Amino acid sequence: xxxxxxSGPGLVKPSETLSxxxxxxxxxxxxxxxxxxxxxxxxGKGLELIGTMYYSGMTHYNPTLRGRVTISxxxxxxxxxxxxxxxTAADTAVYYCARHLIAAAGPYNWFDPWGQGTLVxxxx
Amino acid sequence: DIQMTQSPSSLSASVxxxxxITCRASQSISRYLNWYQQKxxxxxxxxxxxxxxxxxxVPSRFSGSGSGTEFTLTIxxxxxxxxxxxxxxxxxxxxxxxxxxxxxx
Numbered sequence: 001x002x003x004x005x006x007s008g009p010g011l012v013k014p015s016e017t018l019s020x021x022x023x024x025x026x027x028x029x030x031x032x033x034x035x036x037x038x039x040x041x042x043x044g045k046g047l048e049l050i051g052t053m054y055y056s057g058m059t060h061y062n063p064t065l066r067g068r069v070t071i072s073x074x075x076x077x078x079x080x081x082x083x084x085x086x087x088t089a090a091d092t093a094v095y096y097c098a099r100h101l102i103a104a105a106g107p108y109n110w111f112d113p114w115g116q117g118t119l120v121x122x123x124x
Numbered sequence: 125d126i127q128m129t130q131s132p133s134s135l136s137a138s139v140x141x142x143x144x145i146t147c148r149a150s151q152s153i154s155r156y157l158n159w160y161q162q163k164x165x166x167x168x169x170x171x172x173x174x175x176x177x178x179x180x181x182v183p184s185r186f187s188g189s190g191s192g193t194e195f196t197l198t199i200x201x202x203x204x205x206x207x208x209x210x211x212x213x214x215x216x217x218x219x220x221x222x223x224x225x226x227x228x229x
Binding site: 037046047048049052060062063096103107108109110111112113114115116117 | 224
């Protein structure tokens with residue numbers, strides 16, 4: 001059974017880079033049509049896609065964050081990562097990683113499973 | 125960007141009730157619509173994908189319908205463990221979420 005686990009600093013200073021890792025267990029990160037995504041949730045608010053890396057290696061980023069976001073995959077470590085530069089208080093959120101599954105029979109796609117989430121606070 | 129609007133934002137119901145949550149897209153998204161359940165302090169869990177396909181392991185009291193711009197999530201008989209927040213998410217163009225519907229006792 002595929003499981004995902006986020007890791008990284010829980011506190012980031014304003015203007016610094018927020019960096020998180022997602023370790024995948026129970027399967028290979030390079031298996032088949034698996035893509036990988038990051039989603040965040042500010043305290044008490046709704047869900048926001050940060051971006052996704054498709055199995056092709058292409059990426060899609062939320063336009064509101066484009067220019068600050070980089071998602072990359074480390075196949076040997078079975079891990080993917082998120083870097084968000086120039087962090088501000090508005091980036092304070094619970095960050096989730098998730099598999100972005102794209103159906104083989106068509107472009108229907110969804111996020112499943114999700115990691116448990118990690119709270120990142122941006123504050124001096 | 126495609127905007128997703130859920131209604132209601134919150135809903136009070138009782139065990140055994142039939143409940144329907146609506147999700148509207150700002151433009152047609154065919155059937156590229158997913159539903160998630162989130163309990164406090166937990167990660168979202170996929171319930172339904174492609175508008176009406178039940179994810180493996182999800183109880184059959186959950187169902188989804190719709191296409192184009194209007195979609196519904198129905199819980200046929202509420203159980204105590206169903207009180208949670210529900211999100212729709214379109215996967216047609218980028219991947220935006222609705223604002224959520226909090227289902228309370």
